[in-house]
Amino acid sequence: MKCLTVKVRQMKFLKELIFPVIIGYSLAACNPAYYLPTKQNVQVFDKKGDIVAGGNLGLYGTIGAEAGYAFTDHIGIYSSLKGFNISTYGGSEEKVIRDYIWDNEFILYSKLKYDFYAACNFGVGFGEFDINNPYYELKLNRQFVQPSIGVTFFDVIQTSLSTRFTRLDYTLNSLAINATPYDNQMMRDYFMFGDLDHRDICFLEPAITLGLDFGGVKTQFQYSRALNIGGGSVRNWDQNLFLSFTFNISAFFPSPKHGINR
Amino acid sequence: MKLQNIIIAVLVFMAFTGCDTDYPKLCESLEIENNCDKSIEVSFEALSKKDSSTIHKVYPYAVDCLIVDSNEYDLWLSEAQFLTIISDLKIYIVDDGDTVYVNTSHYNKITLWENEYVQDYWIEGYPSVNRHVLKVTNEMFNR
Numbered sequence: 001m002k003c004l005t006v007k008v009r010q011m012k013f014l015k016e017l018i019f020p021v022i023i024g025y026s027l028a029a030c031n032p033a034y035y036l037p038t039k040q041n042v043q044v045f046d047k048k049g050d051i052v053a054g055g056n057l058g059l060y061g062t063i064g065a066e067a068g069y070a071f072t073d074h075i076g077i078y079s080s081l082k083g084f085n086i087s088t089y090g091g092s093e094e095k096v097i098r099d100y101i102w103d104n105e106f107i108l109y110s111k112l113k114y115d116f117y118a119a120c121n122f123g124v125g126f127g128e129f130d131i132n133n134p135y136y137e138l139k140l141n142r143q144f145v146q147p148s149i150g151v152t153f154f155d156v157i158q159t160s161l162s163t164r165f166t167r168l169d170y171t172l173n174s175l176a177i178n179a180t181p182y183d184n185q186m187m188r189d190y191f192m193f194g195d196l197d198h199r200d201i202c203f204l205e206p207a208i209t210l211g212l213d214f215g216g217v218k219t220q221f222q223y224s225r226a227l228n229i230g231g232g233s234v235r236n237w238d239q240n241l242f243l244s245f246t247f248n249i250s251a252f253f254p255s256p257k258h259g260i261n262r
Numbered sequence: 263m264k265l266q267n268i269i270i271a272v273l274v275f276m277a278f279t280g281c282d283t284d285y286p287k288l289c290e291s292l293e294i295e296n297n298c299d300k301s302i303e304v305s306f307e308a309l310s311k312k313d314s315s316t317i318h319k320v321y322p323y324a325v326d327c328l329i330v331d332s333n334e335y336d337l338w339l340s341e342a343q344f345l346t347i348i349s350d351l352k353i354y355i356v357d358d359g360d361t362v363y364v365n366t367s368h369y370n371k372i373t374l375w376e377n378e379y380v381q382d383y384w385i386e387g388y389p390s391v392n393r394h395v396l397k398v399t400n401e402m403f404n405r
Contacts, residue, residue, distance in 0.1 A: 088284040135285075135337070182341040182372055186392070189379045190288065190338055 054246030199232025
């Protein structure tokens with residue numbers, strides 16, 4: 001009797017949770033999307049004069065390059081270019097870069113007591129989807145604020161929590177000549193644009209980052225989500241994973257102040 | 263094996279193998295729905311070139327569905343292509359030896375056809391089906 005009850009529960013679990021996920025994924029995997037969580041830049045600077053450069057890999061063919069400079073012990077700038085392929089049918093399964101977002105950030109950061117670290121990134125970015133396709137031109141502008149807090153253990157292990165508040169603004173143009181209202185509506189239906197260019201779309205993107213800092217070389221593993229919190233809607237992937245490597249170039253060329261005393 | 267399991271297996275299979283194209287064509291269908299109390303005849307020269315028969319008989323409250331040859335369009339049927347295809351459409355009824363035609367003004371614009379875009383299907387390589395439905399009623403026949 002008990003065994004039967006467990007089996008019924010298992011079947012209920014499968015029906016209510018696993019099956020919808022499988023069906024949802026199988027249908028969604030083929031369809032285009034126009035937003036995804038991109039890597040959040042956390043704990044990037046240690047001190048004034050840091051010059052940082054690196055790269056990252058993520059799901060959906062995401063690949064990125066980034067670089068930054070710390071003007072002072074509390075202010076830095078950071079630029080990161082992310083390429084991926086989510087905007088075509090079946091695109092998320094391909095490793096071809098057709099979409100990109102280029103972010104530029106102004107970072108306020110501070111190293112606190114007990115190896116805590118706090119920062120706030122203010123960023124603007126722009127991007128484009130399915131570059132050079134013959135049917136449409138879709139551009140993205142986004143603005144975001146990203147507070148974060150982190151802590152370092154044993155001088156090497158770093159962990160951070162961050163949340164990005166993002167506003168998206170899409171611009172869509174049809175490339176069809178003599179397109180009628182019907183043709184334009186078909187383009188929207190076929191590519192599943194919805195009304196993404198008519199509304200300001202807002203996302204909340206929480207992320208958790210685990211990393212190892214070896215001084216000049218830092219590696220981070222990040223999980224982030226993108227939750228649509230209002231404005232309008234857009235087809236998007238709602239989570240991503242990243243592995244990144246960054247190099248603090250200034251650490252390889254120590255200034256006399258940081259050099260070895262003889 | 264239960265039907266549910268078969269459906270899930272097919273969907274999962276499609277998820278990993280069925281969407282390997284960037285711009286799959288839509289399936290475009292033109293459907294004549296006969297809401298008259300008598301059979302009607304549909305002559306669709308443009309779509310029937312490769313068919314043996316150019317005239318379709320549609321019984322009362324039945325539907326004649328014609329799939330547009332995908333070589334006729336790129337990803338979907340544009341309005342101009344749609345109008346070209348229906349330009350030679352003839353719908354008529356043979357009643358007591360008289361042939362009575364539906365006036366073309368009842369179907370010569372795309373807005374006169376009901377359009378239903380069925381998304382999220384993946385049927386034989388088509389991501390979706392775009393249906394154009396014309397509902398023929400007794401009032402459409404000029405007598």
